[in-house]
Structure formats: C-alpha cells, structure tokens
Amino acid sequence: DLVFSNLDTINVSIDRDNKISDHETLSIKINNCDKNCDMNVECVVKVKCWKKYSRQNLQALLINNMNSENFVTNDINEKANTLTEIIKKCVNKLVCVKFIKTKSHNKWYNIELKICKQKRDKAYKKAVNSNDFWDWEHYKVLRNEYACTLRRKKSDFVQNQINDNKCDSKKLWKTLKNLIKPGANKTKNTKIKFDCDNDNESDNINCDNFTIANKLNNYFIKSVKEINESIENTNYEVPEQNCDTNNRPQLGEFRQITISELSSIISKLKNTSGVDEISAQVLKDSFDVIGLKLLEIINDSLSRGVVPSSWKISTVIPIPKVPNTEKASEHRPINMLPAYEKVLEIIVKDQLVQYLESNKILVREQSGFRAKHSCETALNLLLAKWKKQIEKKQTIIAVFLDLKRAFETISRPVLIKVLEKYEIHGSVLKWFKNYLENRQQITRFDDAASIPQYNSLGVPQGGVLAPILFILYINDIKTVLKFCDVNLFADDTVIFIALDNAIAATNCINEDLNNLTMWLKHKKLKLNTSKTKFMVISNKHNLPLQEIKVKINDDEIEKISVMKYLGVMIDDKLKFTEHIDYTIKKIGKKYGILCRLDEKLTTWSKILLYKSLIAPHIDYCSSILYLASDTQLKRLQRLQNKFMRMILKCRRDTRTKDMLEAMQWLSVKQRLMFNTLVLIYKIKTKIVPSYLSDNIVYGSDIHNYYTRFRNDMRPVSCTMLSTKNQLFCKGVIEFNKLPTAAKDARSVNIFKRYCTTFVRENCI
Incomplete structure (x- = not known):
C-alpha cells in the first residue's frame, strides 16, 4: 500500500490492529495544513488603515503643528527629533492600526x-x-x-x-x-534555534516575538564580533601609492544644497515602506510644508559635521536563506535605514563620488558601484587581458578571493585613516566620524522590535554610502601586489598573473597572496579560504598541473576548472560552454513553470513574461555569451523556439524564421550580436569606462593616408583562433560591417534602429 503526496509535512503511520483482508490500515496526518494548502482558514492580522490619509490632510495637520517656537534651539539633534516626531504624530492621526480577519480565498471571485x-x-x-x-x-x-x-x-x-x-x-x-x-508565500516560522554561549548544543526557542527579535539582534551583532576577533592584529604598513598629493584638491567641507536640489532628490526616492511612520511617500507628500526645515537640518549637518543621533538607528529584517529554516545562522540580516537618513546619505554620496572621480582616486580596475561601469565591462576588461596573455603563449593563474561578510567587518578607525589618506579632512572628516560612531541597530521579527544595541563594526548598510566607503576602503589593494594584476567588482576580487613558466607564476602569486593576507588582517577583513579557489588558464597541453600549488598561510587552495564570477561561468579554456549550460538550466526551469500556467495565461501575458523573466538571461553579459560557439548558441535557440511555440501555439515543424517574423523578435544569435554592437558603440562614444575604450585603435592612429577605412576600428592582432574570439576582435570586425550612417549615429537610440535592421538582414 502506497501513499503519494506533494505535501512536505505529511505523516503516515500503519495501524496493525485494524486490517482489511490482507491490507494494513494507513493513518495519514497533515501537519500545519494551513501553511501548505489553500484552505479557507481565517486568521487575524494587524494592518494599517489609510482611508483618512491624503496629501492634503497630512499637509493641513503639519501646518497646524509646525510652530516656529518648536525649532528655536540650535541643537541639531533636538531640531531633527522635533521634526520627525511632528511628522510621525500627524501620520498616526491619519493612519490607524486595525486587526482584521483574513481568509485565504480567490481574489478574482467577485x-x-x-x-x-x-x-x-x-x-x-x-x-x-x-x-x-x-x-x-x-x-x-x-x-x-x-x-x-x-x-x-x-x-x-x-x-x-x-x-x-x-x-x-x-x-x-x-x-x-x-x-x-496558492498560499506558499504565507509560510511563517516562529521557532528559531540559537547557538548556546557555553557549548555546542542548541537551545530551541519557541516563545514570543519580542524575545526572538532580541535574540536575533544579539546573534547578528555577536556573529560579526566573533569574525572580527578571529582576525589577528598586525603591524603591517600599507605601501604608499605613487601619486602627487600636493597637487590634488582636498575635500574639507561639503557644499550647501538648495531647496530645489533637495526636492529633486526626494521626488526620485522609491516608494518603499519605511522603518517607521515616515516612508518615502510621506516625505514626498509633506515636503511642501517641511521642506525648508528639513533643508536647514541637512545643511547644518553638512556644515557642522554632525549627524542627528535619532537618524543613526538601523532596522534589521531577518530573511531566511533556506525555506522553513529554524536556525538563526540561516537568516540573512537585511538592513534598512530611515527615509530621511537615506536623503542625507544621497547628498553626501554625490559630493564624495564627484571628488573621487574628478581626481581619479579610485583604481581603474574597480567596477563596482560606479557610474558607466557594470559586470559586463568588468568581465570584458578581464577577458581582454587574458586573451592578450594567451596570445603570448603565457600561462595564467587566477585566484578568486572570497571575503566573509566584508561590509560588516570593516574597522571604522581604519576607515577614518583611509579617508584622511585621500585628503578628506575638516568638517567632512568630522561628519564621517560622527556618522560612524554610536550607531545602533534593532531587529524586527514579525510585529515585534528588539531593544536597540550599539554596533561598532562595519559600514551602515541599506543606504548608498556603504558601497562607496567600501570600495574606497580597499582602494589600495594594488599597492600590496608586486607581481599580480587585479580585477575588482566591490568585494568580488580576482588576482592573476601570466608568465611563460607556470612554476614561476605559482611562486609569484603565492608571495603576493602572503602580502595580501597581511593587508587583509590590517584592514580587519576575513578571507574565507574554503571558498577561495584558483584556476589555471592556458592553451598548453603539457602543463605540470600537479606541481602548481597555490597556498594561503600554508593552506592549499582548491584548483577548479569552472568558476562563477559576476554571474558568468568562466572555464579554464574560455569557451563558455558551461555558461551556456548554466543559462539553459535557468531558462529551462522557468519554461517548465510557464508550461504549467499555459492555460491560465493569455498570449499577451506570455509575451510579457518572456520579456520580463526570460530575455534578461540572454541579455545579461551578451558580449560574453556572443563568444560561445554556434553549436552552443543553437541550444539556446531551440529553447527560444519552445517559448515561441507555446505563445503562438504552433506545430513542432513550424519554421523558426516564420515564428520570429510573427513575434517580431530577434533570434538568440541576432540578439547577442545586437547587444554586442551596442556595447562597442558605447565604447566608441566613451559612454563606458575608459579602460575599454583604451583597447580601441583606429586606422588614423596608424597612418595618415585618407583611405576608406581610415575611421574604422582596427581589431586587435591575433594569430590564434581562441584569442580572436573576443570583443575587440570578433566584435570589432562585425561593427566595421555596419553602414556608415549607423557608425556615425548621434545617439544610442538612433544607433539601435540602424543596428536592428542590419542584424536582421546579415545575421542568420
């Protein structure tokens, strides 16, 4: 006798006393069926009622409460507290909390x-x-x-x-x-396991939400402290960068902003829910009344170098990494900041980034959280270097570093020294010191909030300043490396070396890794050696792979042949076959889901879902996918054909060309070529980082003759088929085939129109 079910919480037992002929009696029990089944079970939930809320009602209440005598003090903390309390008071008058009964019914049933x-x-x-x-x-x-x-x-x-x-x-x-x-997204767990302080056993906590919130808050802070304490102290001194600090402008004070600038920043905020009563939408609705007072507080903060204390409280929301987990360690802390602090951070970030970029302080190889940069530009920079080294018949050894909770373990005193090193001083430095000190965090679990606790490590996440401060914090990594080159995307780091002799390259990279380890200890960053891997990239067949051993503190690093870096599967032959497999697997899962919903979706819905959920997988780093072989791209094309047949309800023998024409889509190969040509156009017009445009050489750079191809790009010189398969060779050759009107287009949109026509006619 068998029982089949798709429920995870089903229990089946055998009742041996009650037999039916020669069959046993099976007892079936379903636990927590309300979490797994679409049962019409009523539950009481707390919601906010916004019926009385409107922009006009909020502004009317604020006008009555915004008395000038409330802001006579010069203390920025009092002014900030007064303003936020007035807004919260007015919002609470309009928005009430209600407890309502909800029933899991079908919302379309009217x-x-x-x-x-x-x-x-x-x-x-x-x-x-x-x-x-x-x-x-x-x-x-x-x-x-x-x-x-x-x-x-x-x-x-x-x-x-x-x-x-x-x-x-x-x-x-x-x-x-x-x-x-139905109902799968409503699963909520109220039982969390916490590691005990004195032993390795676990204490099962199944109590009220307030207790769980406090324990989670303690756990998140304690776990980061344990990582920090496990890092050895060192007297390592970072080598000075070769730069002339005498001629570099200094950032000593922030520029005061105007009311129009503040209005523009607030209007661009996303309408997400806030950590308190003052959400981004409330700020927008109340700005006409509170704008000048908020501007006064922000400009006081910038000039005095003080951040209001009540603004320095982060709210942490624990999100399970694993469904239905009961372990605190399997919860990811998501930090959220008040909307008004986000506004202040945006203003500071804009001025800090302008200073860093205009003075070229950030290293070229850093592509994370910077304008015009992306994962695709970072990968193309890395591949261009590797292809050039393979063309010279060198062996590349690349180490993919993994840092453990990098943003949370930053040493704030070291960060302040880094800011001083880059000529940030005066009220600006004072502002950053005040911004980082005495920060508190609370953790919310369901409807309960923990007691605030001070957090002395890391940069405050949830805003826009943390990423910029982090990339500045690790900006001097190149000074540590004597032999290796580096590629950075925030904390995703690859160091690599290319030499004729693989053993010599191994010795050099091991020496640099030892130096890097000391630098990381100085920075209070923890290297996760178990997740750090290395790869040998070469066209040679007689490499002494057994003798290539990369070590960190005498610990051998695992050698791999495929590594996922910035969402792309990179293999040691740079053929990207595994990346095609990875992309097909992701798209295939979504195809299966859409097939199950086929009868519930209209044709228009299917097209929209394809463009929203499937096409981004093909568009992501298209210039990398474009390097895959035609055989591999045909596999992707077959998958696209399945989607078109599902949408158009065509027969299996319908021609691909007819389906593409009916859908007005580009084929996979056409789409990849289109995106690659658009990227090269951006390189030509310098819309992307200069480290890519520096690889472009024109005919006029080589000779002074007025030939037809004088203004064409010159593909990089390659003798190997494998090295020709790169953006600056294969892509440039295709770009030069474009009509002159397309290559000379004045904008990206005009270029795309020409490019679409060209790709349809020339790429089969």
Whole structure:
C-alpha cells in the first residue's frame, strides 16, 4: 500500500490492529495544513488603515503643528527629533492600526461569480427534483456559463497582476508562485534555534516575538564580533601609492544644497515602506510644508559635521536563506535605514563620488558601484587581458578571493585613516566620524522590535554610502601586489598573473597572496579560504598541473576548472560552454513553470513574461555569451523556439524564421550580436569606462593616408583562433560591417534602429 503526496509535512503511520483482508490500515496526518494548502482558514492580522490619509490632510495637520517656537534651539539633534516626531504624530492621526480577519480565498471571485453560481445551484436543485429534460438542459447552460465566467475572471485577474508587476521581477515571481501553489508565500516560522554561549548544543526557542527579535539582534551583532576577533592584529604598513598629493584638491567641507536640489532628490526616492511612520511617500507628500526645515537640518549637518543621533538607528529584517529554516545562522540580516537618513546619505554620496572621480582616486580596475561601469565591462576588461596573455603563449593563474561578510567587518578607525589618506579632512572628516560612531541597530521579527544595541563594526548598510566607503576602503589593494594584476567588482576580487613558466607564476602569486593576507588582517577583513579557489588558464597541453600549488598561510587552495564570477561561468579554456549550460538550466526551469500556467495565461501575458523573466538571461553579459560557439548558441535557440511555440501555439515543424517574423523578435544569435554592437558603440562614444575604450585603435592612429577605412576600428592582432574570439576582435570586425550612417549615429537610440535592421538582414 502506497501513499503519494506533494505535501512536505505529511505523516503516515500503519495501524496493525485494524486490517482489511490482507491490507494494513494507513493513518495519514497533515501537519500545519494551513501553511501548505489553500484552505479557507481565517486568521487575524494587524494592518494599517489609510482611508483618512491624503496629501492634503497630512499637509493641513503639519501646518497646524509646525510652530516656529518648536525649532528655536540650535541643537541639531533636538531640531531633527522635533521634526520627525511632528511628522510621525500627524501620520498616526491619519493612519490607524486595525486587526482584521483574513481568509485565504480567490481574489478574482467577485459578486458576479457568486450570483452566477447561485443560479447554477438553483437550476441544479430544480432539475434533480423534477428530472425534466429541459430543466437539465437549462442547468447545463448555466453550469457552462459559470465555468466560462470563472475562467475569464481568473485570467483577467492574472493578466492585471502581471501588468501591474511587469517592472518588478520579484513581485512577478510571487504572482506566478501563487498561481502554482496558492498560499506558499504565507509560510511563517516562529521557532528559531540559537547557538548556546557555553557549548555546542542548541537551545530551541519557541516563545514570543519580542524575545526572538532580541535574540536575533544579539546573534547578528555577536556573529560579526566573533569574525572580527578571529582576525589577528598586525603591524603591517600599507605601501604608499605613487601619486602627487600636493597637487590634488582636498575635500574639507561639503557644499550647501538648495531647496530645489533637495526636492529633486526626494521626488526620485522609491516608494518603499519605511522603518517607521515616515516612508518615502510621506516625505514626498509633506515636503511642501517641511521642506525648508528639513533643508536647514541637512545643511547644518553638512556644515557642522554632525549627524542627528535619532537618524543613526538601523532596522534589521531577518530573511531566511533556506525555506522553513529554524536556525538563526540561516537568516540573512537585511538592513534598512530611515527615509530621511537615506536623503542625507544621497547628498553626501554625490559630493564624495564627484571628488573621487574628478581626481581619479579610485583604481581603474574597480567596477563596482560606479557610474558607466557594470559586470559586463568588468568581465570584458578581464577577458581582454587574458586573451592578450594567451596570445603570448603565457600561462595564467587566477585566484578568486572570497571575503566573509566584508561590509560588516570593516574597522571604522581604519576607515577614518583611509579617508584622511585621500585628503578628506575638516568638517567632512568630522561628519564621517560622527556618522560612524554610536550607531545602533534593532531587529524586527514579525510585529515585534528588539531593544536597540550599539554596533561598532562595519559600514551602515541599506543606504548608498556603504558601497562607496567600501570600495574606497580597499582602494589600495594594488599597492600590496608586486607581481599580480587585479580585477575588482566591490568585494568580488580576482588576482592573476601570466608568465611563460607556470612554476614561476605559482611562486609569484603565492608571495603576493602572503602580502595580501597581511593587508587583509590590517584592514580587519576575513578571507574565507574554503571558498577561495584558483584556476589555471592556458592553451598548453603539457602543463605540470600537479606541481602548481597555490597556498594561503600554508593552506592549499582548491584548483577548479569552472568558476562563477559576476554571474558568468568562466572555464579554464574560455569557451563558455558551461555558461551556456548554466543559462539553459535557468531558462529551462522557468519554461517548465510557464508550461504549467499555459492555460491560465493569455498570449499577451506570455509575451510579457518572456520579456520580463526570460530575455534578461540572454541579455545579461551578451558580449560574453556572443563568444560561445554556434553549436552552443543553437541550444539556446531551440529553447527560444519552445517559448515561441507555446505563445503562438504552433506545430513542432513550424519554421523558426516564420515564428520570429510573427513575434517580431530577434533570434538568440541576432540578439547577442545586437547587444554586442551596442556595447562597442558605447565604447566608441566613451559612454563606458575608459579602460575599454583604451583597447580601441583606429586606422588614423596608424597612418595618415585618407583611405576608406581610415575611421574604422582596427581589431586587435591575433594569430590564434581562441584569442580572436573576443570583443575587440570578433566584435570589432562585425561593427566595421555596419553602414556608415549607423557608425556615425548621434545617439544610442538612433544607433539601435540602424543596428536592428542590419542584424536582421546579415545575421542568420
């Protein structure tokens, strides 16, 4: 006797006392069925009622409460507290908290369907009682009408949900998951396991939310402190960078902002919920009344170098890394900042970035959190260097570093010294010192908030300043490396060396890794050696791979042949076959989900879902996917064909060309070529970082003759087929085939129009 179920919490037991013939009696029990089944179970939830809230009502209340005598003090903390308390008070008058009963019902089920169902049921009862032929026929008509209306209402509801969330992939996936498994997103766990202080056993906590929130807050702070304490102290001195600090402008004071600048910043804030009553939407609605006071507080903060104490409180939301986990260690702390602190951070960040970029302080190899930079530009820089070294028949050894909770373990005193090193002083330095000191964090679990605790490590996450401060914190990494080159995207770091002799390269990279280890200890950053890997990249077949041993503090690093870096699977032959496999696997899963929803989705919904959920996988780092072989790209094309057949409901033998024409889509190869040509156009017009445009050479740079190809790009000189397969060779050759009008286009949009026509006609 067998029991099959798709429920995770089903328990089956055998009752041996009650037998039916030669069969055992099976007892089936479903635990927590309300979490897994679409049961119409009522539950009470706390919600905010916004019926009385409006922009006009909020502003009217603020005008009555914004008395000038409330702001006579010169203390910035008092002024900031007064302003935020007034706003919160006014919002609380308009927004009340209610406890309501919710029922897990289908949201598309409305009064029209209810009436239709009542008519059907009434006709059924009449037909059963009379057993008349025409009564049964009338019932069948109403039954079919109800079924058609139900399908139509459900389809319309799904269509509206997809249209509303088409720009938010997270909400879009939530909608699809609810269609497949209703109620799956409502699972909530109230039982967390915490490691004990004195032993390795676990203490199962199944208590009120306030206790859990406090324990989670303690755990998050303590876990970071343990990482910090495990790092040895060192007297290592970072080598000075070769730069002339005498001629470099200094950042000694912030520029005061105007009311129009502040209005522009607040209007661009995303309408996300805040950590308190003052959300981004509330700031926008109240700005006409509080704008001048908020401007005064912000400009005082910038000039005095003081951040209001009440603004320096972070809220942590624990998000499970694993579904239904009960372990505190398997919760990811998501930091959130008040909306008003985010505004202050944006102002400071803009002025800090302008100083760093205009004076070229950040290293060229850093592509993280910088304008015009992206994962694609960082990868193309790395591949261009590697292809050049392979062309010289050198062996490349690359080490992919993994830092453990890098943003959270930063030493704040060391960060202040880094700021001083880059000529940041005066009220600006004072502001950063005040911004980093005496910061508190609370943790929210369900509807409970923990007691605030001081956090003395790391940079405050959840805002825009933390990423900039981090990349500045590790900006001197190149000075530590004597032999190796580096590629950076925030904390995703690759160091590599290329030499003719693989053993010599190994010795050099080991020496640099020892220096790097000391530098990391000085910076109070923890290297995760178990996740740090190395790869040998070469076209040579007689490499002494057994003798190549890369070590960190006498610990051998694992050698791999494939590594996921910035979302791309890089293999040791740079053929990207594994990346095609990885992309197909991700797209294939989503194809399976859409197939299950095929009958519930309209044609328009399927097209929208393809563009929102599938096409981004092909568009991501297209210039890297473009380097894959035609055989591999055909595998992707077959997957696109499946989507087109599902949308158009075509037969299997329908030609790809006809389906593409009907959908007005580009094929996979055409799409990859299109995106690659657009990237090269951006390189030509210097829309992307200069480290890519520096690889471009024109005919006019080589000779002074007025030939037809004088203004064309010259592909890099390569003798090997493997090294020709790169952006600056394969991509440039295709770009030169474009018509002159396309190459001389004045904007990206005009270029895209020319490029689309060219790709359709020339790429098969």
